Amino acid sequence: MARDPKHDILFEPIQIGPKTLRNRFYQVPHCIGAGSDKPGFQAAHRSMKAEGGWAAMNTEYCSINPESDDTHRLSARIWDEGDVRNLRAMTEEVHKYGALAGVELWYGGAHAPNMESRATARGPSQYASEFETLSYCKEMDLSDIAQVQQYYVDAAKRSRDAGFDIIYVYGAHSYLPLQFLNPYYNKRTDKYGGSLENRARFWLETLEKVKHAVGSECAIATRFAVDTVSGPNQIEVEVDGMKFIELADPLLDLWDVDVGDIAEWGEDAGPSRFYQQGHQVPWTKFVKQVSKKPVLGVGRFVDPEKMTEIVTKGYADIIGCARPSIADPFLPQKIEQGRYDDVRVCIGCNVCISRWEIGGPPMICTQNATAGEEYRRGWHPEKFRKTKSKDSVLVVGAGPSGAEAARVLMESGYTVHLYDKAEKIGGHINTVATLPGLGEWSYHRDYRETQITKLVKKNKESQVALGQKPITADEVLQYGADKVIIATGSSWNTDGTNCLTHEPIPGADASLPDQLTPEQVFEGKKKIGKRVVILNADTYFMAPSLAEKLAADGHEVTVVSGVHLANYMHFTLEYPNMMRRLHELHVEELGDHFCSRIEAGRLEIYNVWGDGSKRTYRGPGVSPRDANTTHRWLEFDSLILVTGRHSENKLWNELKARESEWAANDIKGMYLIGDAEAPRLIADATFTGHRVAREIEEANPQIAIPYKREVSVWGAPHMPGGEFKIEYKV
Secondary structure, three states, rough: OOHHHHHHHHHOEEEOHHHHHHHHEEOOOOOOOOOOOOOHHHHHHHHHHHOOOEEEEEEEEEEOOOOOOOOOOOEEOOOOOOHHHHHHHHHHHOOOOEEEEEEEEEHHHHOOOOOOOOOOEOEEEEEEEEOOOOOOOOEHHHHHHHHHHHHHHHHHHHHHOOOOOEEEOOOOOOOOOHHOOOOOOOOOOOOOOHHHHHHHHHHHHHHHHHHHOOOOOOEEEEEEEOOOOOOOOOOOOOHHHHHHHHHHHHOOOEEEEEEOOOOOHHHHOOOOOOOOOOOOOHHHHOOOHHHOOOOEEEOOOOOOOHHHHHHHOOOOOEEEEOOHHHHOOOHHHHHOOOOOOOOOOOOOOHHHHHHHHHHHOOOOOOOOOOOOOOOOOOOOEEOOOOOOOOEEEEEEOHHHHHHHHHHEEEEHOOOEEEEEOOOOOOOOOOOOOOOOHHHHHHHHHHHHHHHHHHHHHHHHEEEEEEOOOOHHHHHHOOOOOOOOEEEOEEOOOOOOOOOOOOOOOOOOOOOOOOOOEEEEEEEOOOOOOEEEEEOOOOOOOOHHHHHHHHHHHHOOEEEOOOOOOOOOOOOOOOOHHHHHHHHHHOOOOEOOOOEEEEEEEEEEEEEEOOOOOOOOOOOOOOOOOOOOOOOOEOOOOOOOOOOOOEOOOOOHHHHOOOHHHHHHOOOOEEEHHHHHHOOOOHHHHHHHHHHHOOOEEEEEEEEOOOOOOOOOOOOOOOOOOOOOOOOOOO
8 A cells, every 4th residue: 555645745855964864754852761771772662663664763861971860760871981882782773774863962950860970960050950859050150161061072972983873962841051041040140141142152152062073974953942831931932942043053953843841841742631743833833934954843743644734834844753653663664655544643641751750661652562672572563473373362351451462462363352341442441531631542442443353354263242241251161262361451449448548438339329430420320419529549540530521511529639649640741731720620629638438428538647747656456646636527419439440350260260170171271461460551451461462372471471681790891891890999
């Protein structure tokens, strides 16, 4: 199948300085948790996209000096020859596929906490970071400025030696160059402060020095937040933004532009809950009015129609992507081949970002279970081991994990029967996607539904059986499948069992007409009264999403939360706008409160910290803390229990209890995946289905086979040619 000719423009080469991009698809710098310490991971993940047709792949932000250390998070580093050696693994792999490799040189100022290096960061003025905790910088004098600029030059030379084609001076997300440009940070009165020309001086001088050092061999780029979306006291695109572009344009080969700052960088990496693809275009389109160089725009572009529009209307020359390239490393190739319905569309959930924000590699993806597993597990998103087995597999449950397992097994050549009582593939995604702002999460279901439909047509013995009665243990044993995968999901607790008490709440009972679980809200079979209380002990999206939905429908909503409401949304960058939305809708939150008992139309709540700060040994059977005297009653018309989930594992437990009967029924193995094993993120549920399907011919697919680890080996020097020994300085 050929691509639509109107998309031909996306495959035109673009000249950037001494280098040529083979097309307009460009993977902008983004974090994966590899850095310089996991060169195999870094090389395999980036080169997978090069294989998939992307014209350029960049590192994540790459520290130029120990003064820019972002621990607990993980960045790349190019501090010395050891880092050069490790990052060269990436450039060599990327080049094998005819793509360019880029490095984003980063100095964070006070936004770099330096917890590992314990160095002192420097900045234009002394300030406390609004993003980090207790992180200040030293105000730079002129010698400091010269020294830090030399750090950039030295890092650029090391980057060239590592084989990088594109070298960034990173100034977006409120890092050092933008700190000089932005009067919010820059309070100087010398030649580096005051007027725009003075505030731009540090950035311009640094670009000039880097260009002089490596510009004949490498393309010079900068990442610039053309608008901090904070109003007239900071950077606005039509004021300082466009003026700076005019000043810096002669020094650059490529502009990579975005919006926002670091404290709320979700304004750049906008979650789909609040921002659709192309959400930065209203700011990006100003850049080409003043720049004569290629301009790269971002905005979670997933649709070739939108990409083509961006280029043909002159808003940008190059389509920059991070999250869409994670969800589908082969997106350009699929567009080029006209395989539009095979694209694994990014759902914009930002779970990929969450793992970096938490500080735990590897990055994961809700859509693409192979993301982060390219090196350590050897997984390829488009290639599957072809089975020589004649085994047939029954998958019970067509939710995220079951549908993924079925898809991967079919790709591998197995005969698969996918069985579910629901009328549609997708499991709980079918209802979650009806919550405000979460419609794009349905792309997870749509991709698997499309691929499974195609695969069933190829293998006539495979089938999808939806809308069925619940299958029994007897029926599974007698089904005739060689192997069985149970993916029956999870449900919200009906009795208030929660993470705080690990017990049911007295009086909690979702069978009563005035109490509901989230599933019952979606079903719409119970009338919801005017005054709604949401009792919450979950830290992700369900409670705030239901609060938004019900408040928008006209209910008076109070959230009683015994845990930090929506805490995980800090990591997915949804939290600031989620809180703004709840404020707009007049949702009341009683944080640090939970429930001791429930009666008709009221619940008894208490402050979770109301039992006193001092503890005293009082003997057995007596609490060491004072009695909590903060209890009070709160009235409701409807109470929604968002207190916790439990696995729907009744079928599995029955089958496991009858394991002695498996062989007699010619069953070689049964495996439990997804939420049926333990409730979890959709991304992790999908991963378990993918992993078991990949490893189903191993001795025990229930237990993951060991993956390759990249570790520092005792006795091996970090620096090439170095001698390893322990020395103590006295």
